[in-house]
Amino acid sequence: MSQYKLFPRFARRSAHLFFVCALSFIFTAAAATTSFGQSRPVARLITATSNTYEGQPMQANHRVVTRQPVVAVSSAPPVAANSLERRAFDAVNAERARYGLPPLAWDSDLLRMARLHSEKMARLNFFDHEGPDGDLPERARTSGVRWRSLAENIALNQGYSDPVALAVEQWMHSAGHRDNILRRIFTHSAIGIARSSDGKIYLTQVFIMR
Numbered sequence: 001m002s003q004y005k006l007f008p009r010f011a012r013r014s015a016h017l018f019f020v021c022a023l024s025f026i027f028t029a030a031a032a033t034t035s036f037g038q039s040r041p042v043a044r045l046i047t048a049t050s051n052t053y054e055g056q057p058m059q060a061n062h063r064v065v066t067r068q069p070v071v072a073v074s075s076a077p078p079v080a081a082n083s084l085e086r087r088a089f090d091a092v093n094a095e096r097a098r099y100g101l102p103p104l105a106w107d108s109d110l111l112r113m114a115r116l117h118s119e120k121m122a123r124l125n126f127f128d129h130e131g132p133d134g135d136l137p138e139r140a141r142t143s144g145v146r147w148r149s150l151a152e153n154i155a156l157n158q159g160y161s162d163p164v165a166l167a168v169e170q171w172m173h174s175a176g177h178r179d180n181i182l183r184r185i186f187t188h189s190a191i192g193i194a195r196s197s198d199g200k201i202y203l204t205q206v207f208i209m210r
Helices: 083-098 108-124 136-142 163-172 175-182
Strands: 011-013 016-022 045-047 149-157 188-195 201-209
Touching: 083 163, 083 175, 083 188, 083 201, 108 136, 108 149, 108 188, 108 201, 136 149, 136 201, 149 163, 149 175, 163 175, 163 201, 175 201
Parallel strands: none
Antiparallel strands: 011 016, 016 149, 045 149, 149 201, 188 201
8 A cells, every 4th residue: 555644754655755845934044944964854934025125024824034135146047947847837837726826937047946956955865955055045045046935845756657746746735835835925936856866856846926
């Protein structure tokens, strides 16, 4: 019998692994973060005001604190999505459509950021929102991504015929992942996918409101 359990537990199906982790906790610049390589990644949702945004902080089910993001300027050329990444993105937008939500717009800067994180997880054999290049807001700053709200879902699976469908299905069965996918405030997104040398598939989806 097949079993699926969401992170931090693991599912076993013919000795193959599936892990998912989403961001659903509000993160601030002053909040403590987990160290790189920790086995239980902290779920988090980040909200912020931009340098020119003067509105009120976004309200959510968790504690909300805002901060001013420091934005770098990206000069890298656009990155093209591969077929798996596009299919995963289309599946997420299909779920949003089921709930009457507008589709997320594809963003090449977010693709570069998401794929780089998946590639690092695959190469360095870790599964976390924080890597050697920092946590989520630090990675966004390095990538030159401007944002007022920022969130991320990650997934890891191995040995399945359709890793994309599995990841999106399991995200939608987890409250934290589903909340990120269905947040009306998010307008732009991308999914980056990487495969490790031993066949594990890593997926990272980044969501933003500009």
